[in-house]
Amino acid sequence: MYRDVLSVLLAFSVGMYAPMNALQAASPPPQKMPALQGEQRSDSVPQSSSQQPGTQASPASSDKLVLADGTPVRLKFTRAVVSSLVIAGEKVPLEVAEPVLVGNLAAIPQRSLVEATVTMAQAGRSMGRGGNLELKIENVRLADGELVPVRALKEVKAGGYQPLVVAGMAAGMVYWLASPLTFLAYARGKSATIPAGAEITAYIAGDFPLDASKFQTAGATQQPKDVPK
Amino acid sequence: MKFVLAICIALLMTQVAAQFLRAQETPGTPPQSSPAPAVERKQRTEDETRKRLQQLACGPSGVHFSHHTDKGTQALPEQPPDKGLIYVIRTKTWWGAAGQANLAVDGKWIGVNRVGTYFYMELDPGPHYFCMKEPMETPALLSLVIEKGKTYYLKQSFTMEGIDLDLLDEEKGKQYVSKYHKSIFEEKQKK
Numbered sequence: 001m002y003r004d005v006l007s008v009l010l011a012f013s014v015g016m017y018a019p020m021n022a023l024q025a026a027s028p029p030p031q032k033m034p035a036l037q038g039e040q041r042s043d044s045v046p047q048s049s050s051q052q053p054g055t056q057a058s059p060a061s062s063d064k065l066v067l068a069d070g071t072p073v074r075l076k077f078t079r080a081v082v083s084s085l086v087i088a089g090e091k092v093p094l095e096v097a098e099p100v101l102v103g104n105l106a107a108i109p110q111r112s113l114v115e116a117t118v119t120m121a122q123a124g125r126s127m128g129r130g131g132n133l134e135l136k137i138e139n140v141r142l143a144d145g146e147l148v149p150v151r152a153l154k155e156v157k158a159g160g161y162q163p164l165v166v167a168g169m170a171a172g173m174v175y176w177l178a179s180p181l182t183f184l185a186y187a188r189g190k191s192a193t194i195p196a197g198a199e200i201t202a203y204i205a206g207d208f209p210l211d212a213s214k215f216q217t218a219g220a221t222q223q224p225k226d227v228p229k
Numbered sequence: 230m231k232f233v234l235a236i237c238i239a240l241l242m243t244q245v246a247a248q249f250l251r252a253q254e255t256p257g258t259p260p261q262s263s264p265a266p267a268v269e270r271k272q273r274t275e276d277e278t279r280k281r282l283q284q285l286a287c288g289p290s291g292v293h294f295s296h297h298t299d300k301g302t303q304a305l306p307e308q309p310p311d312k313g314l315i316y317v318i319r320t321k322t323w324w325g326a327a328g329q330a331n332l333a334v335d336g337k338w339i340g341v342n343r344v345g346t347y348f349y350m351e352l353d354p355g356p357h358y359f360c361m362k363e364p365m366e367t368p369a370l371l372s373l374v375i376e377k378g379k380t381y382y383l384k385q386s387f388t389m390e391g392i393d394l395d396l397l398d399e400e401k402g403k404q405y406v407s408k409y410h411k412s413i414f415e416e417k418q419k420k
Contacts, residue, residue, distance in 0.1 A: 085275060085278050087356075088358070088372035089356025089374055118372075121372050122372075123370075126388045126391050127390055136374075191275075
């Protein structure tokens with residue numbers, strides 16, 4: 001009698017309590033900005049530079065200004081992107097987190113808008129498996145309005161809790177008193193999420209000569225952050 | 230007495246499991262975000278997104294395929310340079326083994342697999358919407374931007390809960406194609 005009760009309670013705590021915890025752990029922190037859940041990857045290995053984001057893109061010579069191949073562009077998502085709320089082909093807004101300077105000219109001003117394309121979207125799947133999300137950024141706009149290509153890819157996989165679901169189901173199949181745990185098979189995994197404010201670095205793809213007369217110096221283009229509109 | 234106690238505990242567990250599942254099915258709301266640009270469109274809910282994708286991906290009802298498996302030597306197609314090549318693979322699972330797994334792309338039923346078979350198709354570059362359907366189940370949906378000159382492997386799987394359509398990595402996809410047989414099918418004509 002007591003053995004029965006004990007085994008039911010044990011199965012209960014393994015099957016129910018643990019997935020709840022896994023769920024909480026998988027959800028993105030509400031306020032902290034750039035932490036991304038699950039696996040993430042930014043493609044686009046810089047080919048010709050060892051520049052750090054936010055530093056100056058070195059001019060090719062004293063006369064010609066060139067936005068060099070591999071120059072990093074730090075971008076951030078202006079809103080959260082959830083794999084169950086987007087469809088491949090849709091655009092997602094980002095903004096430039098730090099201006100890209102060539103000499104003392106702002107080639108790409110801070111807070112310029114950039115668009116990423118959703119290249120794969122999959123909501124949470126059966127048996128507690130998480131969803132997948134993949135985005136690609138193809139170009140950014142310079143201060144003079146010209147579009148330049150960039151390399152940037154972001155993949156996010158949501159954490160799942162499939163082992164716990166399987167364990168609960170197995171317990172339910174082995175012992176009839178734990179049979180309600182087989183309903184755990186109907187638990188869907190979480191969707192992949194990129195929180196608002198998360199950052200990604202894109203890299204300029206190719207060398208682009210700039211016409212200095214079309215660009216402003218860095219100080220002139222910096223937008224104050226809290227200007228009321 | 231012992232029996233009644235066991236039933237009570239089983240009922241209690243069912244109730245808690247149901248609550249857990251309800252919590253899972255609550256439509257997802259995006260986490261708090263910073264102010265979005267004014268041009269941004271209104272966000273859809275999870276249900277609206279799913280319905281929209283289902284409209285884009287799944288074909289009309291009433292389309293059926295006759296099917297058999299080609300167990301002969303299999304010549305695989307060359308990768309076309311200007312299109313994407315997509316393999317659709319149904320893995321071997323005992324769950325749902327008797328059922329056919331239909332696949333629709335962009336609102337048209339394209340083909341069908343049985344257990345341990347695959348078929349392939351070519352698609353133009355750009356976004357495409359995939360729908361896997363089995364008569365008794367809610368469709369599995371996937372949206373993907375296809376690039377020219379690339380090969381994709383989609384896996385159709387049946388689980389206790391339902392059906393799933395997943396994108397496989399190339400290595401796994403090639404393994405499945407090498408050991409599975411090609412699915413031959415034809416749309417049944419209405420009489």
